[in-house]
Amino acid sequence: xxxxxxxxxxxxxxxxxxxxxxxxxxxxxxxxxxxxxxxxxxxxxxxxxxxxxxxxxxxxxxxxxxxxxxxxxxxxxxxxxxxxxxxxxxxxxxxxxxxxxxxxxxxxxxxxxxxxxxxxxxxxxxxxxxxxxxxxxxxxxxxxxxxxxxxxxxxxxxxxx
Numbered sequence: 001x002x003x004x005x006x007x008x009x010x011x012x013x014x015x016x017x018x019x020x021x022x023x024x025x026x027x028x029x030x031x032x033x034x035x036x037x038x039x040x041x042x043x044x045x046x047x048x049x050x051x052x053x054x055x056x057x058x059x060x061x062x063x064x065x066x067x068x069x070x071x072x073x074x075x076x077x078x079x080x081x082x083x084x085x086x087x088x089x090x091x092x093x094x095x096x097x098x099x100x101x102x103x104x105x106x107x108x109x110x111x112x113x114x115x116x117x118x119x120x121x122x123x124x125x126x127x128x129x130x131x132x133x134x135x136x137x138x139x140x141x142x143x144x145x146x147x148x149x150x151x152x153x154x155x156x157x158x159x160x161x
Contacts, residue, residue, distance in 0.1 A: 053082050
């Protein structure tokens with residue numbers, strides 16, 4: 001029975017390359033001199049440290065530009081609130097969204113069922129498996145899911161006949 005998986009993942013190597021390029025640009029730009037603006041990737045996401053909120057917002061913009069040039073989806077970033085850190089500095093955590101959350105996956109399954117497509121969709125961890133009787137049904141399901149806006153970039157992988 002033909003099937004495919006719907007996933008939402010980003011290339012972490014490309015994200016690291018974009019992060020390093022953004023760090024380099026922040027170190028060289030004149031308007032960031034003396035602000036001690038720094039980006040660091042940790043297990044929980046990207047930590048941004050700066051001397052004030054406007055510089056932090058500008059650093060996020062620089063990071064988004066570098067990610068766009070590298071072909072990394074900006075929908076994968078989930079910036080949290082800017083919080084005061086020690087002294088005259090601010091800190092912001094930018095989470096990296098990987099995988100499809102259960103709520104979003106349920107919405108996708110419901111949308112596929114409501115569209116009366118001749119396929120079955122089931123949630124498997126942080127991805128979605130879609131199976132059907134023929135390839136045309138699966139391709140129409142891919143087209144249907146691409147039209148929908150679920151707040152994240154979707155990739156269709158593991159297509160099997």
